[in-house]
Amino acid sequence: MQIDDFVKSCGVTLYYFDKDLWQRPGIYIEDIKTIFVNNKLSDEAIKRVVYHELGHLSHTNELYKNNYFKCENEANRHMIHKLLEEELALSDDQQSFNYLHFMKKHKLKTITDEVMVIDEYYSLIS
Structure with a gap:
């Protein structure tokens, strides 16, 4: 299962942000059930960040x-x-x-x- 599909199956939305906007790998915002991930990360790093945020x-x-x-x-x-x-x-x-x-x-x-x-x-x- 792709990471985007896995996140969706958890009832969460996944968005990517530009590293220049924020100097962190990712964040989960409970109020809007959304994970934001730095788009400059490798696929493996994105997976780690998403699993952490979940x-x-x-x-x-x-x-x-x-x-x-x-x-x-x-x-x-x-x-x-x-x-x-x-x-x-x-x-x-x-x-x-x-x-x-x-x-x-x-x-x-x-x-x-x-x-x-x-x-x-x-x-x-x-």
Whole structure:
């Protein structure tokens, strides 16, 4: 499924903006159920941003304001989960999954990302 179709199936609209207008990769605006993504990103980066922003669907403005780090971590976990689903669906041998290669491929660099990748991987294969 194409990323545009996936976003639409979630009841969200996807628009692209010019990098010169805003210096960030993307944003989800709850009030209008719309994700805006920087049009200068690679296809892989767009997918990461969209999956991350879709992770904010259950976050209200008030929750986000009061629990910023929790919401960002939940959105990152959602992104990692969706990327892992795709990766594992393409694999003939899910047991040979190398989380370090996965992290490098998707530019995941933090210890928190590492913990989430490992956790989500085991969640998906069990």
